[in-house]
Amino acid sequence: MPASPFVCAALTRTLVAHAQGCGLPVNLLLQRAGIEPAQLHGQGQIPAAQVEQLLQECETAGAGDAFGCELVPGMATHSLQGLNILLDSAATVGDSLACFIRYLPLVTNCLLVSLEASSLHLRRYQHQPHHYMLDAAVLSLVRNIARRAGRTPAQMFTQVGVLPQQAAGRWLQDWGVAVVSGQWLSLQLAPGALELTLPGANAFLHQGMLRQWQGAGLAEVREDSLHLARHWLAAGDQPIERIAQRLGYRQPSNFIRAFRKQFGVTPKQFRLSGLQPA
Known part of the structure; x- marks a missing residue:
């Protein structure tokens, strides 16, 4: 069923x-x-x-x-933060999209996603999502895929197909992306885009996140990222702001708050105390 x-x-x-x-x-x-x-x-x-x-x-x-x-912006910093950490740390654009296709159903199954050649297609599942949801989906994908690759949307996409009732077309055109009308969302990647190496690729972080997504829910994914933060704090002297950025937090204060809630101390207090992660 x-x-x-x-x-x-x-x-x-x-x-x-x-x-x-x-x-x-x-x-x-x-x-x-x-x-x-x-x-x-x-x-x-x-x-x-x-x-x-x-x-x-x-x-x-x-x-x-x-x-x-x-x-x-709210989708990137809140509800999809754990998924973005997984996708940001993949080796290539193609690897990142493979993870997106595999794990999006944990967030919502309203859209069926497939990668055919160099085109990413998003089709409806059982019913047509509201155009607000479609706008948020297509703009999030275009912006984040380009961001992960260190490119502009216009450099990453040759064409994006949207539904006639959507407002996202105007935004995409402002980003320099060609827009066409279609029956479902379709993102045409530029030649060679799938093979691009991600500047934020991190095999250790990616494998840790994969283990969580393969057998756990979103809460466990976020908790696991905080445990990785403890290892980084204990193992080196990289700035707390950099650790927050690597874990997908746009504001270091949000990372500090989440860390303190999870472990009872701030990242700075943890580092100064010389505590070692379990």
Whole structure:
């Protein structure tokens, strides 16, 4: 029996936080979508139909066309942080995309992803996702794939296909990427792009993250990255800011807060104390 479409609670929390930041009445919108506040906690799954209804309620309540496009930064720093660490540390663009295709279903199974030659395709699963979600998906992919390779979007993609109802086309064109209308999302990579070595490739980190993603949920992935941080703090003198960056934290303060919550001390206190990781 096919699995029911879902969106992980972490990604849904990011949607809710973005809606709240836009001044929308999130409590009312959640109620209309049939989502209980308790569903947003932890690492559970929320039926895709409820998330789609939430996005529809956001649109009805006045969220603009660019709502999904503006969601992208929050996805990178919050709900998809653990996945981004895994993808950033891969050896090549092709290896990174292989991990994305394999582990995206832990975040959501609303999109079926495939890599055919040099084209990355994202097709619907059972139903068509809201155009806000599609905008967030395509812009996140284009921006992050280019960032990982140390290139601009225009250097990495020769063409991107989007659906007619999407707003992402304007953003892609501003980035210098050619846009066409299609029946599903399609990202055409430039010749040789899949073989590009990632500047952030880190075999030790990547293998550690892979072990977690192969048999654990998102919470365990984040916890494992913090244990890697302890090893780096004890083994060398690289700046705490650099460690935070390597683990995918855009703000060192977020890394410091997560480390203290996990281990009871700040990274600086851990390093000064001479503690050794277990």
